[in-house]
Amino acid sequence: MLLLVSSFGSSPDERIFLHVQEHWRRPALDTVFQTVNHFGDSRWVLLGSLAMIGGGTALDRPAIREDGTLLLAGFVAAGGAVYTIKRLVDRPRPLDPEDRTSMVSGHATFAALTATVLGGRHPRWRVPLSVLAGATALARVYLGRHYPSDVIAGVVLGYAVGRLVLWQSPTILSIRF
16 A cells, blocks of 8 residues: 555645555554545445334324435435546546545445435434545545545535525425325
8 A cells, every 4th residue: 555655746735645555554543434435435325314204104294204304305306416526537546546436435425315315314313424524535545535625525425415406395295295
């Protein structure tokens, strides 16, 4: 890893990434960041939204079902944007130049989306969800999967899609399947 990292240029993105890799690495932090990293995993966000829809329906809890529906709508929109941006930008990952899907961080996008949608609907959850989303974004740099600008772009994208979903929630919730 050090040979690859030492060949980095001097962009702020590369310098911050290198600083995190050289000075922050600790076994205890490895465990913490590997754990919080799952908060932004697209599979968990998708399964969580579907579970909320199904569970809210089964328990006759419309608010849970609505949360899941809005999160699912955001997941579809953000997922499409992430996929498109990754293909258009074609940026290599910092420690795996063969993988050219670094920009934009999907984990950071989905973590910010989840925090924005659920935090917007449940204000008491806003701070803990935002902290978890921030930790997820930081984990992506710490774990060597993204440059800082990748996660910043992901957070901005997830927040923007989340705000759009909240703004359009009456329309989204009026759709029946």
